[in-house]
Amino acid sequence: MGFYLSYVVLLVLLIFVGVSVSLSSSPIEDQKRDRVTDLPGQPKNVGFAHYSGYVTVNEKSGSALFYWLFEAPASRRPEKRPLVLWLNGGPGCSSIAYGASEEIGPFRIRPDGKSLYLNPYAWNKLANILFLDSPAGVGFSYSNKTTDLYTFGDQRTAEDAYTFLVKWFERFPQYKHREFYIAGESYAGHYVPQLSQIVYERNKGIKNPVINFKGFMVGNAVTDDYHDYVGTFEYWWTHGLVSDSTYRMLRIACDFGSSQHPSVPCMQALKVAVVEQGNIDPYSIYTQPCNDTSSLRRDLGGRYPWMSRAYDPCTERYSDLYFNHPEVQKALHANVTGIPYSWKTCSDIVGNYWTDSPLTMLPIYRELISAGLKIWVYSGDTDSVVPVTATRYSIDALKLPTLTNWYPWYDNGKVGGWSQVYKGLTLVTVRGAGHEVPLHRPRQAFILFRSFLEDKAMPSSS
Structure with a gap:
């Protein structure tokens, strides 16, 4: 009997401790x-x-991803709004630095790098927006295993992001079963469809999945190597950025995506093209660069050697100032491991050592279009890095039936861009916008996002 009582007491204590830990x-x-x-x-x-x-997405290596969630204002009933995950690309660039701080987030950083002001076209007015620094080593995200930073690629990035989502929904159970979308730009043209595919496939067979995935949206997105090369070189030539001879040389020397790395003749042709383009901002060819951006052209050394990893308006510099303040990091519960180096908008390591990157995303598009998911692709038409011509060639390769032919859409009586609706996909261009559409055309980007969420065509009346 004594043993039994002791066992019962021990069991009660364990239950009590367990409940306490759980609470x-x-x-x-x-x-x-x-x-x-x-x-x-x-x-x-x-x-x-x-x-x-x-x-934490990997207990063994101590990898943890940093997030920042902005709920919709109380006046707009956030509990009724969908959840949208935003990803920036690079690879190696921070969604906190770009998406949150100079594009779609509610706060913008002033030039002093200390104070903030409200973005009137913040996307959290329409949805709850979740920003993620991905993979580990980007922004405030980290891994305790240094070698991890040299071995990231598309597959692991997608798997870690999925692990993040599963665990995040446990931390925020009120978002379970809520309508969920994924959005992003640039190299997130890989991240977004790849993560979308994982979520879709792991939801199969589940009657009421926790991640109630409804679709994705990407902007100026790296999509298909062959069409990205063809469309980019054509854009350079038709916009007067390179000579006839260089255009011909690029078309002959570059293999248009048949290899993971450009040939030596292709690299030489690309160097000539960069010289001919001069000191412009390739991410927004008709706007002035912030001082001298030529010194900021960083070579990825991969399949997009003309593509430096971050758009560099002066706002990027304000992020560098703001997020390095210790009091800012403390308020954001960031840099908890005391990383000795400065926070940067883009990692010097991640991206330069990228291990895997499929040549095309088009098979994923076909799979998810067949699944009936909502897919929108948008493009700022003054970006020469992932230009509108590249996007149009990639979409054309899908051979989708057209439901609504090319038409101008309007904002306050002015043409905001053009759109075409295909069976399973909507394409929207934004007139006068560069690589980061919400930075250059915030109002038009807001209209675009609202139309996406409401699944309505862009406004066609002037």
Whole structure:
């Protein structure tokens, strides 16, 4: 009997301890811990909640991804709004630096690198927006295993992002079963469809999946190597950025995606093209660069040797200032491991050592279009890095039936761009926008996002 009583007491104690542990790490407590309450420079009475922190995606290597969630304002009933994950590309560039801070997030950084102001066209007015620094080693995301940073590629990035989502939904269970979308730009033209494919395939056979995935949207997106090369060189030539002879040389020397790396003659032709283009901002060919951007052209050394990893308006420099302030990092619950080097908008390692990158995303598009998911592709038409011609060639290769032919869409009586609706995919161009459409044309990007969420065609009346 004594043994039995002791066993019962021990069992009760274990249950009590277990309950205590469970309560101490409950989703409510986790969310409270991640709530951002005193962000330096934040305007007062913003009307929405935001959260940031880490989710461990690999216990063995100690890899953790950093997120920043902006809920919709209380006045817009965030509990009724969908959840949208935003990814920037590079590979190796921070979604916090770009998407959150100079594109679609609610806060913009002032030139002093200390204070913030509100973005009137923030996308969290329409949805709850979740930004993710991915993979580990990018932005505030980290791995305790240094060799990880030299071995990332598309596949592992997608798997880690999926692990992040699964664990994040456990931390924020109120978003389970909510309509969920994935969006991004540039090299996220790989990240977004690849992650979308994983979510879709792992939802198969589940009657009521936790991740209620509805579709994706990408902008100025790296999609298919062959068509990206053809379309990019054509854009350069038709916009007067390179000579006739260089255009011919590029078409002859470059193998248009049959190999992971350009040949030596192709690299030589690309160097000539860069010289001919001169000191312009290739990401926005009709706007002035922020001082001298020529010194900021960084060679990826991969399949897009003309493609430096980050658009460099001056706003990028404000991010460098702001996110290196210790009080900002503390408020965001970031840099918890005390990384000795400075925070950067783009990693010096991740991306330069990228291990795998499929030549095309088109098979994934075909699979997800067949599944009936909502897919929108948009393009700023003054970007010469992943230009509208490249995007149009890639979409044309899908051979989709046209439902609504090419037409101008309008904003306040002015043409905002053009659109074409295919069976299973909508293409939208944004007139006068560069690589980062929401940075150059924030109002038009807001209209685009609203139309995407509502699944309505772009406004066709002037």
